[in-house]
Amino acid sequence: MKDYLEKRGRLMAEAKAALDSGDLVLAKEKREAIEALDAEKEKYDKEAAGLNALMAMEAKAPTHVEDKSVVVPDLASAAPAAKMDVSAKERELEAFKAFLVGQPYDAAVLRKAPDVSNSANQASSNAVIIPETVRETIWKEMGERHPILNAVRMTFVKGDITIIKESSSGDEAAWYDEGTKVVDGTFGFATLELNGYELAKAVPITWMLKKMSMDAFMPYIISLIAEKMGNALARAFVEGKGKAGDSDSWKSQPQGIAVALEAETSTPQIVTYSASDDIDYDKFCDVMAKIKSGYYSGCAIYAKNTVIWTKLATIKDADGRPYFVTDPTRGGVGRIFGLTVYEEDAINDDEILVGNVSAGYVANCNENVSLYQEDHVTDRYTDYMGYAIIDGKVLTTKAFVLIKKAS
Structure with a gap:
């Protein structure tokens, strides 16, 4: 963990320096290196969790089984059967399916989720961390429903984190001869604190509905949770x-x-x-001009x-030809002025958000x-x-422009 944090911190500093100097190619290389490092860390964590689960199961195995094989329930039929040919990940998934519908499951396979403050959910036996494969499905479905979630740079770091960002770019570099003292720069730094705010959604399911098969019930409940949490x-x-x-009526949430x-x-x-x-x-040229150089790509x-x-698709040139081009192959619904247009229901009515979300916004998932x-x-x-x-916050407002109807 120490090596990981040191290496990640070094890469972050190098990426920041490359971005500040305008070297976008190097900044991209450093970003990809950071993402690759995070991916390796995630692989390590998953393998460690799987191994720990296997070790716990082996420790609980009956002493009369000489080869120490673990006998787990066949969750599809609720009858005991040997599962020697399935991986730890598959066992975790099968146990999770059984957990959802209230059937017996191997508790050693599922990792416990931390207790939350809601008194109705204090029983730790009623809380589990969703298996990795299911979590990936939830995040993927959230992104399919909300393209802006796909664009946000999301990290998965436990605890509060501090991000260093530029507060003022200061003067440009200058040329000097050998006898001239270099003038101190006015470059400024600021910090961005990412804390953690609780996001929760409860979905009531009748017992009659729970009677459907496990293979059908799990996608149903996961889709519901992904929809409601993704919307929020x-x-x-x-x-x-x-x-x-202290005097605000709302609950703490991302910015x-x-x-x-x-x-x-x-x-x-x-x-x-406005109407007039x-x-x-x-007006759209005015919007494009407000995006700071370096953020337009993306x-x-x-x-x-x-x-x-009703707004974007009706913008026409002097000859009556629309600037908007339908093109669903790029992930959105079309393009205008070279930018992909995404249908995003989280945007307010009568508003349009233009911006580089991956460069201008950052978020951290403190608890998955x-x-x-x-x-x-x-x-x-x-x-x-x-x-x-x-939690999530804006790194720089210069990466965004909001078009809104005048009040």
């Missing part, structure tokens, strides 16, 4: 109010991009339109479906998605609660 997370990344003060832009003095990164001054070619446009087809469940016997239903700890 994408909304927070756009309109989140940030950390709540939204639109909120950060609207909080700036004179709102330089906001362009408005609608979005046209000239920019995209995010808006609700109605705004895309876990699942809690609680049975209500007399009412015959079960609460399934997805739970995670996440």
Whole structure:
């Protein structure tokens, strides 16, 4: 872990230096190196977790079994059967399926999730960390529903983290001769604190509905949790109010991009339109001009479906030809001025967000998605609660422009 943190810190510093100097090729190489390092760390953690699970199962194996093989329940039929040919990951997945529908499962395989403050979910036996393969499905489905989540740089670091960012770029370098003293620069640094705020969604499922097969029930419940948590997370990344003060009525949450832009003095990164001054070619040129150089590559446009087809798709040139080009092959619904347009329901009505999300916004998942469940016997239903700890903030507002209807 020490080597990992040291190497990652060094790469982050090198990437920052490359980005500050305008060397985008080197900055990209460092970013990819950081992502590769994080991927290796994740592989290590998964292998360690799998090995620990195997060791725990071996320790609990019956003493009369000479080869110390582990006998686990056949969860499909609830009858005991040997599972010697399946991997630890497959055993974890089968145990998770059984956990969802209340069948017996091998508790040594599933990792326990931490207790949460909600008194209704204090029983640690009702909380498990969702298996890696299922978590990947949840994040993937969130990204399919909300393209902005795919663009956010998400790290998975335990605890609060501090990110160093540029507060002022200062003067450019200058040329000197041998006898001239180099003038001190005015380059400024600032820090960005990423804490952790609880994101949770409870989904009540009737016992009759739980009677469906495990293979059908797991995708159903996972899709529900991915939809509800994805909606809230994408909304927070756009309109989140940030950390709540003592007198605030909302709960602490990530800082939204639109909120950060609207909080700036004179709102330089906001362009408005009205019925008498609608979005046209000239106004969109004004929008593009507000994106700081270096951030344009990687920019995209995010808006609700109605705004895309009533505003963006109707912008025409002098000959009446639309600038908007439908092109779903690039992941969005089309292109305009060279930028991919994504349908993003988290954006407010009558608003359009233009920006480089991967460069201008950062988020950290302090606690990855876990699942809690609680049975209500007399009412015959079960609460399934997805739970995670996440925070996100804007690195630089210069990577974004918000187009909104004038009030």
